[in-house]
Amino acid sequence: MSQLRDWTLVDVIIIGGGIHGCSTALHLCLAGLKPVLIEKDYAGRHASGVNAGGVRQLARDVAEIPLSIRSMGIWENIADLVDDDCGFESHGQVLVAENEAELADFRARVADLNARGFTHEELIDGAELRRLVPAVAESCPGGVVSRRDGAAQPARTTAAFRRKAEQLGAIIHEGVPATNIRKDGKLWRVDVGSERYAAPALVNAAGAWAGHISAELYEGVAVETIAPMLMITSPVPHFIDPVVILRGRKLSFKQFKNGTVLIGGGHLATPYKELNETVLDWRKLAESARTVFELFAVMRSATIVRAWAGIEARMPDDIPVFGPSAVHEGLYHQFGFSAHGFQLGPGAGAVMAELIAHGGTQTPIGGLNISRFSKPTPSATA
Amino acid sequence: MSAVPKHENYDVVVIGAGPAGLAAAEMTAGFALSTLLLDENAGPGGQVWRAINSTPVKSEALLGSDYWSGAEIAKAARDSGAEIIHRATVWSLDRNLEIGVSVGGGSAFIKAKRVIIATGAQERPFPIPGWTLPGVMTAGAAQTMLKSSGLVPDCPTVLAGQGPLLWLLAAQILRLGGRIDHILDTTPRANYIAALPHAFAFFTSPYFGKGLAMMREVRAKVRVTSGVTELAASGNGKLESVTYVAGGKRETLPAELLLLHQGVVPNVNLAMAAGVEHRWNELQLCWTPVLDAFGNSSIAGIAIAGDGAGIGGAQAAVWRGRAAAGSAIKAARSNAKVSDVSPQLRRAERGRAFLDVLFQPAKQFRIPQGDTIVCRCEEITAKDVLDSVAIGATGPNQLKAYRRTGMGPCQGRLCGLTVTELMAEARGKTPQEIGYYRLRAPVKPIMLSELASLPKNDEATKAVVRG
Numbered sequence: 001m002s003q004l005r006d007w008t009l010v011d012v013i014i015i016g017g018g019i020h021g022c023s024t025a026l027h028l029c030l031a032g033l034k035p036v037l038i039e040k041d042y043a044g045r046h047a048s049g050v051n052a053g054g055v056r057q058l059a060r061d062v063a064e065i066p067l068s069i070r071s072m073g074i075w076e077n078i079a080d081l082v083d084d085d086c087g088f089e090s091h092g093q094v095l096v097a098e099n100e101a102e103l104a105d106f107r108a109r110v111a112d113l114n115a116r117g118f119t120h121e122e123l124i125d126g127a128e129l130r131r132l133v134p135a136v137a138e139s140c141p142g143g144v145v146s147r148r149d150g151a152a153q154p155a156r157t158t159a160a161f162r163r164k165a166e167q168l169g170a171i172i173h174e175g176v177p178a179t180n181i182r183k184d185g186k187l188w189r190v191d192v193g194s195e196r197y198a199a200p201a202l203v204n205a206a207g208a209w210a211g212h213i214s215a216e217l218y219e220g221v222a223v224e225t226i227a228p229m230l231m232i233t234s235p236v237p238h239f240i241d242p243v244v245i246l247r248g249r250k251l252s253f254k255q256f257k258n259g260t261v262l263i264g265g266g267h268l269a270t271p272y273k274e275l276n277e278t279v280l281d282w283r284k285l286a287e288s289a290r291t292v293f294e295l296f297a298v299m300r301s302a303t304i305v306r307a308w309a310g311i312e313a314r315m316p317d318d319i320p321v322f323g324p325s326a327v328h329e330g331l332y333h334q335f336g337f338s339a340h341g342f343q344l345g346p347g348a349g350a351v352m353a354e355l356i357a358h359g360g361t362q363t364p365i366g367g368l369n370i371s372r373f374s375k376p377t378p379s380a381t382a
Numbered sequence: 383m384s385a386v387p388k389h390e391n392y393d394v395v396v397i398g399a400g401p402a403g404l405a406a407a408e409m410t411a412g413f414a415l416s417t418l419l420l421d422e423n424a425g426p427g428g429q430v431w432r433a434i435n436s437t438p439v440k441s442e443a444l445l446g447s448d449y450w451s452g453a454e455i456a457k458a459a460r461d462s463g464a465e466i467i468h469r470a471t472v473w474s475l476d477r478n479l480e481i482g483v484s485v486g487g488g489s490a491f492i493k494a495k496r497v498i499i500a501t502g503a504q505e506r507p508f509p510i511p512g513w514t515l516p517g518v519m520t521a522g523a524a525q526t527m528l529k530s531s532g533l534v535p536d537c538p539t540v541l542a543g544q545g546p547l548l549w550l551l552a553a554q555i556l557r558l559g560g561r562i563d564h565i566l567d568t569t570p571r572a573n574y575i576a577a578l579p580h581a582f583a584f585f586t587s588p589y590f591g592k593g594l595a596m597m598r599e600v601r602a603k604v605r606v607t608s609g610v611t612e613l614a615a616s617g618n619g620k621l622e623s624v625t626y627v628a629g630g631k632r633e634t635l636p637a638e639l640l641l642l643h644q645g646v647v648p649n650v651n652l653a654m655a656a657g658v659e660h661r662w663n664e665l666q667l668c669w670t671p672v673l674d675a676f677g678n679s680s681i682a683g684i685a686i687a688g689d690g691a692g693i694g695g696a697q698a699a700v701w702r703g704r705a706a707a708g709s710a711i712k713a714a715r716s717n718a719k720v721s722d723v724s725p726q727l728r729r730a731e732r733g734r735a736f737l738d739v740l741f742q743p744a745k746q747f748r749i750p751q752g753d754t755i756v757c758r759c760e761e762i763t764a765k766d767v768l769d770s771v772a773i774g775a776t777g778p779n780q781l782k783a784y785r786r787t788g789m790g791p792c793q794g795r796l797c798g799l800t801v802t803e804l805m806a807e808a809r810g811k812t813p814q815e816i817g818y819y820r821l822r823a824p825v826k827p828i829m830l831s832e833l834a835s836l837p838k839n840d841e842a843t844k845a846v847v848r849g
Contacts, residue, residue: 042776042777042780044780044783045779049783153783155780155782155783156783156784158783159774159775159780159783159784162774163773163774174776233830234791234827272477275657277477277657279476279477279478280474280476280823282474282482282491282823282833283491285833286833286834289830289831289833289834290834290835292830292834293830293831293834299830300830300831301829301830301831302829302830303827303828303829303830304824304827304828304829304830304833305790305791305793305824305827306789306793306822306823306824307822307823307824308822
């Protein structure tokens with residue numbers, strides 16, 4: 001780090017203090033680089049701190065499976081990396097088929113994955129489903145399990161990555177937005193309040209705000225702002241270990257050690273991005289409550305103690321934008337995780353650090369490149 | 383009184399049937415605005431006039447004339463044409479003025495053009511060593527039992543803390559033949575001097591004479607120790623003794639019941655969950671909403687009246703309710719003749735500054751240390767909070783990731799102020815800079831089954847609400 005007149009020169013500027021920005025900062029430090037991370041609120045303020053905490057390889061788009069598998073390896077030794085186990089528990093994740101037609105689709109899906117060399121998803125029959133999820137309704141004929149999957153505590157995890165990155169030398173700016181982002185010769189320049197940073201590499205990990213940044217840099221893509229809703233119940237007697245998800249009806253379901261049950265599944269609140277607020281849609285939450293009520297009789301006496309939604313980015317094809325810019329040298333994208341980015345955070349940070357430090361990675365990420373969207377407009381600074 | 387709301391749209395929905403809510407609903411209904419008053423208690427009155435229509439304590443002298451003044455306002459509200467629903471728990475309110483309300487085991491959604499939040503106050507947390515022991519309760523809880531059921535303590539009882547309600551409760555318990563062995567007054571001695579500049583307004587306020595008479599009445603019957611600077615409850619599984627320090631001397635009293643009270647603070651949960659902006663109030667040492675002179679908040683259409691707007695007492699609550707109602711009426715009918723109630727409101731608020739300064743609780747009773755429990759839901763101590771600050775927790779919301787504080791069923795009602803002040807002190811920041819928990823609906827828990835049985839869409843909602 002050196003002073004360039006009133007500029008602080010670093011190796012990488014990261015915009016966004018979610019799990020992705022924090023993980024990239026940490027891995028860049030491990031690679032011997034000096035990053036600055038700029039977060040307009042505080043690390044984990046939005047989706048990274050308030051998501052369902054699912055650590056899931058199950059039911060992912062094929063394009064992101066290699067990144068997910070890379071991440072899983074890190075999750076299984078997460079305390080070695082961040083000095084905190086992040087509340088990670090590995091009891092598997094189960095996709096429940098509600099009928100024979102769904103089970104037939106799942107069978108085809110697992111066969112396809114096997115043909116591609118992916119073996120983490122395993123088709124299970126009704127008997128194994130009931131062994132894993134004893135409380136599930138009798139009418140469900142089977143499902144798919146990913147046995148190494150699990151769940152972690154999202155705010156604790158993001159805080160741990162932030163803390164470790166800072167310990168390893170990352171500069172963390174919270175509470176002030178990055179402004180005046182521009183390229184000047186080979187250097188990216190960014191203002192943070194009265195401070196100014198310059199670096200040869202810039203990572204856009206700004207979640208729901210990433211679309212504004214990519215548009216400012218003439219590489220605009222259609223980033224939708226979404227706010228998936230979650231609710232949590234009072235403690236009920238222990239009845240389930242794995243995380244349970246449905247496909248037909250939107251539901252995900254997880255019981256914590258303290259007995260509380262987290263109910264999610266992707267119903268959306270209305271985000272008010274500029275206010276950092278969301279307005280919940282209780283009619284949609286009622287649908288989730290009804291699904292739980294029908295499938296898990298044990299839950300019928302539980303109370304809902306809190307509901308919330310985190311603001312995040314969604315891409316038109318529901319998979320992230322990840323990798324180098326198609327327009328600018330030294331610009332990297334890491335956003336648009338479309339409500340399933342938490343598990344990917346540790347691995348994506350590792351891969352991003354490889355891309356920046358070594359110019360490439362062994363983890364296949366080609367399907368996630370920004371160039372899959374419409375031809376970018378020419379850069380004004382080129 | 384109806385079982386469920388008759389309509390799905392109202393001109394005005396008032397939440398809470400205490401002094402402010404009753405006065406507001408009566409007035410908006412009187413101007414022919416469709417008005418719904420929702421209240422979670424069995425009858426009108428809120429806390430201060432709790433059980434005003436049903437208390438078994440009928441003698442006027444026992445509960446005092448201020449209490450009985452509530453009956454008139456409750457009657458006026460009942461006769462006003464406002465639709466009043468009791469045992470109705472409002473569990474959600476958002477910036478679009480949509481309200482989720484639970485009545486009789488079912489939930490309904492209502493839309494309002496204006497909402498007046500009159501959810502009043504709650505007791506300030508009093509986190510001393512041993513405050514979670516069985517046998518230690520808040521004075522407010524004792525007063526609820528007294529008003530609702532005529533129950534008073536009959537075992538060795540210590541009353542500790544400060545503030546007008548402490549003395550009122552003591553007087554009420556004694557008049558009903560209850561037992562109080564000792565009162566430990568925690569009012570800091572320095573406050574008497576700090577409050578002097580505000581004394582003239584207070585001496586000429588309606589509180590002065592009544593307050594003084596009540597303290598004399600209590601002091602004549604119970605031993606009172608002033609200038610208490612330390613307080614601890616202890617016992618094996620339940621309260622057995624209370625230890626205190628006054629004038630540098632440590633004493634221990636046997637006790638089976640300890641009633642704690644150090645003032646009330648606005649009940650902010652519903653307003654904050656709706657997104658209403660609040661700021662730290664340096665005088666009252668709590669969060670108060672940012673309001674205009676009529677109680678209108680930062681969210682268009684939501685006003686806050688009564689103690690939820692900042693502690694002002696029952697008389698001020700009535701006038702704040704009328705001020706908010708007047709604003710709602712003007713918004714609906716710009717030519718309506720609404721009288722200006724600001725002189726009455728100013729008079730009712732007179733003397734409040736004196737009370738605020740005099741009864742500002744001492745730091746050691748707001749910001750605990752060591753093993754004293756801060757968060758009862760998760761059993762988190764002051765030391766736990768400080769340890770989390772040391773490894774990077776910067777505010778109450780970040781603390782949730784470390785300790786789950788504020789995530790239990792009380793939604794921070796019992797720990798929120800303590801956590802804010804404790805973290806502010808530890809980090810050398812102001813409470814305003816540290817902030818408060820982001821609060822979420824449901825602000826009161828609802829049954830999953832109740833939510834699950836909600837109508838599936840607007841059409842079905844109408845069918846049920848109208849049916």
